[in-house]
Amino acid sequence: MSELLTTPGQTVGPFFHYALPFPGDRELVPPGRAGAVRLHGHVYDGLGAGLQDALLEIRQADAHGVVPRVEGSLRRSGASFTGWGRSTTDPTGHYWFSTVEPGPAAEGSLPFFAVTVFARGLLDRLFTRIYLPAPAEALAGDPLLSTLAPEERDRMVAIREEDGLRFDIHLQGPSESVFLTYPRHGG
């Protein structure tokens, strides 16, 4: 099969705030609903400063491991779970989502949130995963995590806290996050 030449990416720039956010963008489920969990954290630069102009998107399965294919993310009715959300960061670099913990997509696989990161100063989007906390032996058996050093593996797993799941993203620096490429991305 012949492949076409891919259109390159460009930075999201500083001026997306009046275009990409929408009411309820980060509320995959209404906060406070039974089963709702807060997924949140900060996005940091190489000096540890929070990014006030980053944008995160998540894609995930529902609690049963089913990835929804339903419309309605942009005008959420609260009735259906679309499995996709978008959050800007605040002036400290903080983002948050109200969602449910995804179930495993297949028997024996580890559940995760798929994540895309955009920011001013970031010339192309970055992909990563946020894994749910799991026993060390389970994490070590994951096809992706098993290829990482233990400290990198830990950096792909959310931290369970009283008010939800916390996951920080470091674009650069000693705690630099693990970012992903997929087979069809080429190069």
Next chain:
Amino acid sequence: MTSATDHLQPQQIVSDEIEKLHADALPGDCQPRLDFAPYRSSLLRHPTKDLRHADPEGAELVAPCFGHSDVDRLESDLTIQRGGDPIGERILVKGRVLDGDGRPVRRQLVEIWQANAAGRYVHKRDQHPAPVDPNFTGVGRCLTDDDGHYSFTTIKPGPYPWRNHLNAWRPAHIHFSLFGTDFTQRLVTQMYFPGDPLFALDPIYQAITEQGARDRLVATYDHDLSEHEWLLGYRWDIVLTGSHATWRETGDE
């Protein structure tokens, strides 16, 4: 010059850096460098480690779905949002969204945002002393049709200054946000206009080191899209990366 610009370097220094990075680049690199120092904001915001190879699974294989409950048909016309005509050159931007195997991306969301004809964004942090147009927000959305076509009626955006270096100007562009059929095909990019004299000077555009790849961000003037006494037409097709669903079925690569 005021003291606020004292720390900014002249264009020539930035242009020399771009030239050197291009000379050292390997051919065939179709994506922007994440580490591209002439774009000063990238210095602390690019990963230093290689991207890790992952085989997509679960949610990564399924793009979010959007439909007419998400997007009103009128949202694709940026010239009728505020009850009055925006100032500037009315244009039609039309094209197709395809995946890496040439398949149309059907009924999928396309989002755009842009400056007005004077080069000013409706954004509280845009300090460019050019007029805001009360009849223009510069924000649009549409869904592709069954052949992957999208279409926006808008105003040609103006170039605008920024503080990457002294006398830095961005070429006129429209920001595009695109989804495919896999989550891994997500793309945010910028569409430019043919013949812009600012191309060679712009570190964001030039972060793509291969000329052929940069060219793919430039729309084509298409007289067949222009309308008599009404607007000028530009055509721009977008190719996302390949879908992994197909890749798995056919065992390519």
